Amino acid sequence: MGVLLKKIFSPQDLQQFNVKQLQDLATEVRETIIHTVAETGGHLAPNLGVVELTIAMHRVFNSAVDRIIWDVGHQSYVHKLLTGRWSQFHTLRQHGGISGFPKPEESIHDAFATGHSSTSISAALGLALARDLNGDKHSVVAVIGDGSMTGGMAFEAMNHAGHLKTNLIVILNDNEMSIAPNVGALSSYLSRLRTDPKYSKGKDEIAELLQKIPHGSKLLKVVDRLKDSLKYLVVPGMLFEELGFTYLGPVDGHDLKAVMTVLQQAKAANGPVLVHVLTQKGKGYQPAEQNPDRFHGVGSFDVATGEVKKSEGAPSYTEIFGKTLIKLAQKDEKIIAITAAMPGGTGLNPFAKEFPKRYYDVGIAEQHAITMAAGMATAGYRPVTAIYSTFLQRAYDQVLHDVCLQNLPVVFALDRGGLVGDDGPTHHGVFDIAFLRNIPNIVLMSPKDENELQHMLNTAIYYNGPVAVRYPRGNGEGVAMDEELQCLPIGKGEVLRKGEDVVLLAVGNLVAEALQAAEKLTSRGIEATVINARFMKPLDQDLILQYARRIKKVITLEEHVLMGGFGSAVLELFETEGLCDIKIKRLGIPDEFVEHGKQNILRANYGLTAEGIVEAVLGLEKEGKKVHRLKAVLGRRM
Ligand SMILES: Cc1ncc(C[n+]2csc(CCOP(=O)(O)OP(=O)(O)O)c2C)c(N)n1
Numbered sequence: 001m002g003v004l005l006k007k008i009f010s011p012q013d014l015q016q017f018n019v020k021q022l023q024d025l026a027t028e029v030r031e032t033i034i035h036t037v038a039e040t041g042g043h044l045a046p047n048l049g050v051v052e053l054t055i056a057m058h059r060v061f062n063s064a065v066d067r068i069i070w071d072v073g074h075q076s077y078v079h080k081l082l083t084g085r086w087s088q089f090h091t092l093r094q095h096g097g098i099s100g101f102p103k104p105e106e107s108i109h110d111a112f113a114t115g116h117s118s119t120s121i122s123a124a125l126g127l128a129l130a131r132d133l134n135g136d137k138h139s140v141v142a143v144i145g146d147g148s149m150t151g152g153m154a155f156e157a158m159n160h161a162g163h164l165k166t167n168l169i170v171i172l173n174d175n176e177m178s179i180a181p182n183v184g185a186l187s188s189y190l191s192r193l194r195t196d197p198k199y200s201k202g203k204d205e206i207a208e209l210l211q212k213i214p215h216g217s218k219l220l221k222v223v224d225r226l227k228d229s230l231k232y233l234v235v236p237g238m239l240f241e242e243l244g245f246t247y248l249g250p251v252d253g254h255d256l257k258a259v260m261t262v263l264q265q266a267k268a269a270n271g272p273v274l275v276h277v278l279t280q281k282g283k284g285y286q287p288a289e290q291n292p293d294r295f296h297g298v299g300s301f302d303v304a305t306g307e308v309k310k311s312e313g314a315p316s317y318t319e320i321f322g323k324t325l326i327k328l329a330q331k332d333e334k335i336i337a338i339t340a341a342m343p344g345g346t347g348l349n350p351f352a353k354e355f356p357k358r359y360y361d362v363g364i365a366e367q368h369a370i371t372m373a374a375g376m377a378t379a380g381y382r383p384v385t386a387i388y389s390t391f392l393q394r395a396y397d398q399v400l401h402d403v404c405l406q407n408l409p410v411v412f413a414l415d416r417g418g419l420v421g422d423d424g425p426t427h428h429g430v431f432d433i434a435f436l437r438n439i440p441n442i443v444l445m446s447p448k449d450e451n452e453l454q455h456m457l458n459t460a461i462y463y464n465g466p467v468a469v470r471y472p473r474g475n476g477e478g479v480a481m482d483e484e485l486q487c488l489p490i491g492k493g494e495v496l497r498k499g500e501d502v503v504l505l506a507v508g509n510l511v512a513e514a515l516q517a518a519e520k521l522t523s524r525g526i527e528a529t530v531i532n533a534r535f536m537k538p539l540d541q542d543l544i545l546q547y548a549r550r551i552k553k554v555i556t557l558e559e560h561v562l563m564g565g566f567g568s569a570v571l572e573l574f575e576t577e578g579l580c581d582i583k584i585k586r587l588g589i590p591d592e593f594v595e596h597g598k599q600n601i602l603r604a605n606y607g608l609t610a611e612g613i614v615e616a617v618l619g620l621e622k623e624g625k626k627v628h629r630l631k632a633v634l635g636r637r638m
């Protein structure tokens with residue numbers, strides 16, 4: 001930790017430094033972030049790109065009073081270091097440590113919690129309107145990346161803010177990258193603003209010229225009248241100006257003085273202002289500059305070489321998904337792959353290379369991705385939308401209204417279903433069973449291992465209606481992979497082990513834990529049946545009822561919230577069938593948001609491990625014995 005950084009206990013402490021010292025501070029901040037993230041993992045490249053911008057912001061604004069909202073929030077490490085958190089920074093993303101995202105519970109300087117993209121301008125406008133209603137005068141600033149600007153919400157908010165005309169500052173951090181290279185017409189527009197000297201120089205030159213000419217002020221009036229036609233030629237950022245924003249920039253985001261100057265101008269301006277800041281993702285660390293995609297969100301790495309520590313073990317579910325989709329697409333030209341700005345994360349990069357014409361990256365636009373897929377499905381294509389479980393939350397209505405209502409064959413490949421680990425509550429994919437299960441027509445399945453995933457994907461693509469396949473973040477079980485892809489019977493589970501004392505009814509990654517638990521239980525004289533339910537919808541009712549009726553003790557297992565999840569579906573089945581003599585225990589996540597931390601720690605905390613399952617079975621056994629004794633006592637008294 002550098003000497004200057006150690007002097008900063010609040011952003012006000014920045015005022016003691018001159019520009020040279022601020023530049024030195026930027027170097028210290030970069031060093032700290034690189035060395036910390038090399039240990040903890042985290043969002044390296046986005047943070048290295050905003051070091052000068054963040055320092056400048058904290059010089060110009062007072063974040064204890066002014067409100068700063070970081071879009072996505074993955075680039076808020078510099079802000080954390082400058083707002084009294086450097087001494088905790090080594091705990092970044094560790095269980096019980098500081099979060100990788102802004103968190104109001106952590107600091108008064110974190111004005112709004114973020115994690116999902118494109119929310120910052122709406123939140124900022126809300127804060128600005130509240131300020132106006134309260135008669136306050138502070139600044140409200142949203143910092144949004146060029147990738148996050150591709151999300152519809154950002155434009156909904158710009159549209160409204162331009163109409164309301166209240167004071168609001170939007171800083172557009174343009175590094176030409178989303179996680180992968182940014183896509184879309186907006187991205188091309190920003191590129192033109194960045195590179196075309198006609199755009200960036202035109203306005204300044206005209207003003208300068210008018211000042212030099214005699215009777216320039218009269219001419220200015222003429223120009224003013226001509227404004228509407230002329231400005232299209234000379235005013236940079238016309239799109240934003242037309243939306244009602246004053247456009248400032250583009251400015252070099254690594255030139256501290258220039259950024260401070262433009263932020264002062266923005267602070268003094270009336271109405272909504274957009275400050276266009278050009279930055280380089282990964283700035284100051286060569287491996288990240290060269291490979292910003294890889295260093296966007298990264299695990300531990302070697303600082304000297306930039307070598308990322310490879311995860312050992314079986315291939316990830318994501319990899320198997322990507323490979324299987326290619327295998328299927330080689331035989332079927334109707335298969336289309338769609339991602340919302342996550343080609344790497346969802347395993348679609350190899351598909352994009354092999355089938356560039358059947359691959360679409362729509363930007364951070366999950367809603368659009370789903371409805372676009374619905375459109376393609378009506379025309380006979382088989383779109384596979386690969387979206388993280390947590391990000392599909394945003395497209396709920398599109399799933400329901402545009403896909404399921406018309407019973408269209410769209411596949412939802414729900415990656416990161418379950419506890420994702422270090423990203424924490426904004427990213428855990430633990431709500432999907434509940435929010436999808438209640439939609440008519442949809443089929444919902446989850447594989448017990450990577451081999452089953454490939455069969456499920458095949459099944460999903462050739463099912464004539466909407467299907468979601470949910471699979472976890474991380475490695476598979478290391479099982480052998482079948483060569484031939486199968487079509488699984490819809491709504492049929494499988495019995496993996498037989499025992500007459502208790503039924504372990506599991507979905508997804510908990511099937512493996514259930515099998516291990518069953519082995520452990522044997523040594524305690526308890527024999528468990530283990531069922532891989534496979535389908536959360538439709539349930540294999542016959543199979544579940546057959547075992548539940550006979551054994552009468554059931555434990556349901558899911559890496560998902562208990563409310564509305566798989567266990568709830570089983571309870572509903574028992575209620576419908578009038579089964580009231582079954583002892584049932586549901587294991588899953590209670591009604592709370594799960595904090596960040598390694599997946600194994602979180603799973604152990606919620607009893608979603610073989611040991612946790614054993615404990616639950618023993619608890620059920622104990623309860624059973626108590627009830628048995630009570631019945632015997634009552635029986636004697638009667
Ligand atoms: C709704 C939603 N979809 C996808 C993501 C995943 N995601 C996180 S950061 C990011 C790229 C953001 O790009 P940009 O805003 O330009 O920020 P940069 O990383 O370039 O600084 C994406 C796609 C997300 N956080 N939220």
Ligand SMILES: CC(=O)[C@@H](O)[C@H](O)COP(=O)(O)O
Pocket residue numbers: 072074115179296297345416420423473
């Ligand atoms: C900030 C964000 O939303 C993504 O960068 C996310 O952190 C990716 O997570 P994975 O590491 O699971 O792909």
Ligand SMILES: [Mg+2]
Pocket residue numbers: 145146147148173174175176177178
């Ligand atoms: Mg970007």
